[in-house]
Amino acid sequence: MTIFNFTDDQALGTVSSVDTATVIVEVDDSEQLKRLQVNRLAVLQSSKPGQHLIGLISKVTRKRLVPRHDDSDEDEPSEQNLCKVALIGSLLDADGLKRNVFRRTLESVPEIDANCFSLEGEDLTAFMRVISHAEGEGNSLVLGKYTLDEHAVAFLNGNKFFQRHAFIGGSTGAGKSWTTAKIIEQVAGLKSANSIIFDLHGEYSPLTGDGIEHFKVAGPGDVDAGNTIADGSIYLPYWLLSYEALVSLFVDRSDQNAPNQAMIIAREINAAKTKYLQDGGHQDVLDNFTIDSPVPFNLALLLDRLNDINTERVPGATANKDKAGEFNSKLSRMISRLENKISDRRLGFLFQGGDDALQFDYLNRLADSLLGSSDENGTGGVKIIDFSEVPSDVLPLIVSLVARLSFSIQQWTPLDKRHPIALMCDEAHLYIPSRNLADSADEISIKIFERIAKEGRKYGLSLVVISQRPSEVNKTILSQCSNFVAMRLTNSDDQAVIKKLLPDSLGSFSDILPTLDTGEALVVGDASLLPSRIRIDEPVNKPNSGTIEFWQEWQSEVDPTRLSTAVDNWRKQKIG
Ligand SMILES: Nc1ncnc2c1ncn2[C@@H]1O[C@H](COP(=O)(O)OP(=O)(O)OP(=O)(O)O)[C@@H](O)[C@H]1O
Ligand SMILES: [Mg+2]
Incomplete structure (x- = not known):
């Protein structure tokens, strides 16, 4: 028929x-x-x-x-x-x-x-x-129903959706996080699911159930309580950072001694890593490691060495008279910067992981927790990482550290053992900004994500980039996405970016972007047979999307202790 x-x-x-x-x-x-x-x-x-x-x-x-x-x-x-x-x-x-x-x-x-x-x-x-x-044949990912025909279920091809990166865009409150939650709940149902969600505001905490695991980058409160990975607190120790990232953290680029400081840091980190490997008897690693290798080193010893160099005196021209060494007092600013960072309670997840985070096998445990699939770790293949207590100035460095970890692990997995993983990047404009808005910490993050966007596909590493400001997200990354879920967009710069990304032949299809209803999306790309307008189904567990009913709240009772509690929490750096 x-x-x-x-x-x-x-x-x-x-x-x-x-x-x-x-x-x-x-x-x-x-x-x-x-x-x-x-x-x-x-x-x-x-x-x-x-x-x-x-x-x-x-x-x-x-x-x-x-x-x-x-x-x-x-x-x-x-x-x-x-x-x-x-x-x-x-x-x-x-x-x-x-x-x-x-x-x-x-x-x-x-x-x-x-x-x-x-x-x-x-x-x-x-x-x-x-x-x-x-x-719906086989690999179906259900987003909702077609607006054209409310009885027709809109299926996407789950393989194609993740194969070559996807983008979810829309103004604040358009429904991106709910859409992401709808995707997550289906991914979580798969036997060997493997995905990491970068949750910047702790919005996804209500998403619970089989296949979903929650982690939080340790905040000051977690450090004080001595929480570990087993409690869901993750430390991302400094030694996991690339050399470039360490330099951006420790060296102030505007310092006239910055090039010397970067050079000395490289030399001394190498020495410190060598010592760690020698002390631990890791001869096989010692032969091949580079400065970027994930090898722990003792930061206190490094700091002692830097202090020595900074105060070094060498024999002078005349006997019995010494003079300042080559780098004498040239490291002072770097040392005090480093000391400040080490003692900064907000950066406890980097520097205050204690002996545990200095163990050689800490990386194995971290990888098992973050990169294990459902059937491997027996818990959740969807790992939601809460970054809400990471200070915003180091956010790009820290999010991209997890991305780099994922990429390196994928890259170093033999082809026949590789298992695909998707990184869902909510609020991506905050850590993968467009180049003209980037500072040095952003540069490092952009480089890693651009690399994943370009090469990740081959290693089974996929990005789902989610942002309310498509015009502020890195263009190289957007242009690598082959599936778009475009929700209501009111800003004309943002609309223009989406328009450019959609196929020319669709012409005015994107003109309806500003008029889309909350929870409605234009879905275009190889995962969807029809470029179509879809009404996204509500997820079972809804993210805390922070939609506050102002008018209603202003008419109801207020807790008289709320301000003093807030002041107290702010000082203690934890919501208790
Ligand atoms: N599919 C949907 N069906 C019905 N209502 C929805 C849907 N998606 C979102 N909403 C409504 O819109 C609100 C905001 O959604 P959401 O938190 O997903 O927005 P967002 O695009 O992530 O915003 P932001 O950029 O500020 O994070 C929700 O609290 C909910 O009330
Ligand atoms: Mg959101």
């Missing part, structure tokens, strides 16, 4: 011009024209039998024609009704043994004078059923 049985008299009109992927249809009846809506679907007769072309109505116009002759007769049309259709795919009546198959390719082009029909009513339902059925 073919689903379309249009008769000529149902035609809207006929094709009057054909371009590569768009056609112009002349609509005979102006009443028909009035009913047409942009972004709805149209069907075109194909030049090949057994096929129909499917398009998206992208423009509807009525043009008044100036009469050619003053004495024009009554029959000459006084207006021209046009409808522009962006071709998006073909419906084949049969493909091998399968009936009614939709393909994203254009198997043929329509001919001039081909009939065009509006896709509505039962025809639309039948077509959407074909789409849903095809998309």
Whole structure:
């Protein structure tokens, strides 16, 4: 049974011009024209039998024609009704043994004078059923229902969605975190799921259940309490940082001695790592390690060495008279910067992990917790990491440290043992900013994420970039994404970025971005058969999205201790 049985008299009109992927249809009846809506679907007769072309109505116009002759007769049309259709795919009546198959390719082009029909009513339902059925085969990720037909479930191809990075964008409150939660809950249901969520505000804490694990980058309160990975507190000890990241943390670039300081840091870290390996009897690592290798070193010893160098005196030209060493007092600023960082309670997750975080196998335990899949660690393959207590100036450094860890582990896993992992980056503009907004800590983060965007696919490492400011997110990374979930966007700079990322042929499809409802999205990309408008289903467990009912709150009772509690918490650096 073919689903379309249009008769000529149902035609809207006929094709009057054909371009590569768009056609112009002349609509005979102006009443028909009035009913047409942009972004709805149209069907075109194909030049090949057994096929129909499917398009998206992208423009509807009525043009008044100036009469050619003053004495024009009554029959000459006084207006021209046009409808522009962006071709998006073909419906084949049969493909091998399968009936009614939709393909994203254009198997043929329509001919001039081909009939065009509006896709509505039962025809639309039948077509959407074909789409849903095809998309639901096997690897289906369900986001919600099509706005076009509220009974048709919108399935995405889960393989394709994660294969080549995805982007979720929309103004604040448009529904990105809820959409992410909807995706997470399905990922969590898979047997060997593996994904990390960067949760910057602790928004995803209500997402619980099988397959989901929560971690928090240790805050001052966790350090005081001596919490460990087993309690869900993770330390990301300084020795895991790359050399570049350590320099950006310790050396003030504006210091005139910065180049010397960076050089000495490199030399001394190398020495400190060597000592650690020698003391621990790790000869096999000692032969090949580099400054960026994840080898612990003792920071107190390093600091002693730096102090020695900073106060060093060497024999002078005349006997019995010494003089200041080459780097004497050139390290003072770096040393005090380093001391400040080490004692900064907010940076406890870097420097105050104690002996545990200095163990050689700490990295193994960290990797097991963060990068293990559901069936390996027996708990959750979806790991939500709360970064809410990480100070904003080091946030890019710390988030990208976890990203680098994931990338390195993937890279160093033999091909036959590799297991894919997705990094979901909420509030990505905060740590993967566009280059013109980046400072030195951002640069390090950008470099890592750009590398993942470009090479991650080969190693089974995927990014889902989530942001309310697409125009402030790094462009290289956005341009590597092949699936877009674009939610309501009100800012015109942000809209322009999304417009540029969508295929040209879709033309004005993105014009509806500012008018989308909360929880509604335009989904475009190879994971979705149709570029379509989808109403996202509510997730079972909803993120704390911080939507506060001002008017209502202002009419109700207030806890009289709230201010003193806040002041106290602020001082103690913990919400207790
Ligand atoms: N699919 C949905 N269905 C119904 N309501 C929704 C949906 N998605 C979001 N909402 C509503 O919108 C609010 C904000 O959603 P959400 O927290 O996901 O926004 P956001 O885009 O992540 O915003 P921000 O950029 O500020 O983090 C939710 O509290 C909820 O009330
Ligand atoms: Mg959010």
